[in-house]
Amino acid sequence: MTNDQPIKRIAIFGSTGSIGTQALDVIEANPDKFSAEILTAQSNDELLVQQALKFNPNIVVIGDEKKYQKVKEALSSTDVKVFSGVKALEEVAAMDCYDLMLAGIVGYAGLRPTLKAITSGKPVALANKETLVVAGDIIMRKAVEYRVPVIPVDSEHSAIFQCLVGETRNRIEKVILTASGGPFIGKKPNYLVNVKREHALQHPNWSMGAKITIDSATLMNKGLEMIEAKWLFNLKPEQIQVVIHPQSIIHSMVQFEDGSIKAQMGLPDMKLPIQYALAFPKRIPNNFPRYDFKKVSSLSFEEPDVKTFRNLQLAQDALQKGGNLPCVMNAANEIAVFAFLRNRINFLDMTNVIEKTMEKVPFIEQPTLEEYFESDGEARNFAADIIKL
Numbered sequence: 001m002t003n004d005q006p007i008k009r010i011a012i013f014g015s016t017g018s019i020g021t022q023a024l025d026v027i028e029a030n031p032d033k034f035s036a037e038i039l040t041a042q043s044n045d046e047l048l049v050q051q052a053l054k055f056n057p058n059i060v061v062i063g064d065e066k067k068y069q070k071v072k073e074a075l076s077s078t079d080v081k082v083f084s085g086v087k088a089l090e091e092v093a094a095m096d097c098y099d100l101m102l103a104g105i106v107g108y109a110g111l112r113p114t115l116k117a118i119t120s121g122k123p124v125a126l127a128n129k130e131t132l133v134v135a136g137d138i139i140m141r142k143a144v145e146y147r148v149p150v151i152p153v154d155s156e157h158s159a160i161f162q163c164l165v166g167e168t169r170n171r172i173e174k175v176i177l178t179a180s181g182g183p184f185i186g187k188k189p190n191y192l193v194n195v196k197r198e199h200a201l202q203h204p205n206w207s208m209g210a211k212i213t214i215d216s217a218t219l220m221n222k223g224l225e226m227i228e229a230k231w232l233f234n235l236k237p238e239q240i241q242v243v244i245h246p247q248s249i250i251h252s253m254v255q256f257e258d259g260s261i262k263a264q265m266g267l268p269d270m271k272l273p274i275q276y277a278l279a280f281p282k283r284i285p286n287n288f289p290r291y292d293f294k295k296v297s298s299l300s301f302e303e304p305d306v307k308t309f310r311n312l313q314l315a316q317d318a319l320q321k322g323g324n325l326p327c328v329m330n331a332a333n334e335i336a337v338f339a340f341l342r343n344r345i346n347f348l349d350m351t352n353v354i355e356k357t358m359e360k361v362p363f364i365e366q367p368t369l370e371e372y373f374e375s376d377g378e379a380r381n382f383a384a385d386i387i388k389l
């Protein structure tokens with residue numbers, strides 16, 4: 001980006017989350033390149049107001065309608081427009097006033113606003129992987145139809161995306177997604193059954209929101225990422241491999257037809273893939289800490305233990321079978337993680353809830369968008385019934 005290029009106006013959906021706040025750090029460090037045009041939160045009105053006072057966006061949306069009045073009053077001395085409710089997220093996503101959506105809402109809730117951005121012709125920097133897990137075929141088809149780029153933010157997919165620069169004419173043999181293994185690497189079921197939420201929330205390498213941190217501990221996160229990779233890079237299931245790499249320095253790799261493997265490396269810091277997605281296709285300088293080859297003695301790799309971490313096996317089954325199964329799995333997982341975070345079920349119960357829900361909800365080979373919504377609802381109800389939520 002040269003100095004005479006206009007400032008890119010960013011709509012941060014989920015601005016109060018881990019991804020959202022780090023995106024605001026990137027924007028703050030580059031005021032000549034980016035502005036925060038839209039900020040949204042679900043219930044954290046205080047942080048949303050603080051962000052609005054600091055970044056002076058055009059619009060804020062608070063999902064929880066009970067908090068609308070509070071936000072409105074807190075911003076009454078500014079010209080920030082305040083909206084509220086689920087519908088407002090979609091309405092705002094369709095507005096003309098921004099150039100790029102950063103999709104940083106967690107879970108299924110991110111799907112509709114992201115889809116709306118795409119069908120409004122807005123490029124999307126996608127952190128919200130659940131959107132692609134639920135309805136990846138429709139999302140990617142719409143992106144082609146509306147000619148909008150979907151730029152990955154997830155570190156593994158950003159790595160693959162970066163490895164593919166300059167390779168448009170070359171076929172991918174396979175991609176290798178790296179996984180840290182989470183806090184319970186090497187543990188067996190007799191240990192995992194007693195794991196408490198506080199322990200599961202301690203990720204060794206990354207600091208993230210609660211849901212994805214639990215997904216990383218169960219390895220469901222890597223399963224979601226396999227499905228995300230399938231849609232982003234148009235891959236067959238057998239072209240996607242997972243390898244455990246506890247140091248989280250190699251963020252993922254692409255192997256080409258000649259056997260050559262390209263990797264993208266760096267310290268584990270989400271600000272880098274966020275900044276890359278916001279500034280794409282340009283790299284911009286920053287002062288993030290650099291990886292030092294003298295300090296880390298070895299990089300290691302091992303097979304994931306899918307017999308212990310069965311969520312990864314379930315996700316691979318869903319990836320293979322396709323249809324509405326990834327959507328059903330995702331819904332059951334969201335309910336299971338919610339229940340685990342509230343100490344309603346134990347660590348291994350999460351897998352049982354997901355497995356039973358996947359067996360129960362009728363399979364649809366080529367769902368419409370409406371059928372995805374229905375499958376999501378059915379799976380949530382069924383999973384909640386098992387847990388007696």
Ligand code: NDP
Pocket residue numbers: 013014015016017018019020040041042043044045063103104105106107109127128129130153154155206207208209210211212270
């Ligand atoms: P957080 O839980 O930290 O933040 C989620 C954001 O979404 C918050 O702004 C939250 O608002 C908002 N939100 C929550 N529920 C709803 C809802 N029902 N409707 C609208 N908005 C809602 O999550 P993360 O930032 O960790 O993750 C965001 C997404 O990015 C996830 O899909 C995750 O898988 C993906 N991702 C995250 C990474 C990370 O390092 N954190 C890495 C790679 C991918 P409020 O604060 O008010 O609750």
Ligand code: MG
Pocket residue numbers: 154155156225
């Ligand atoms: Mg990731």
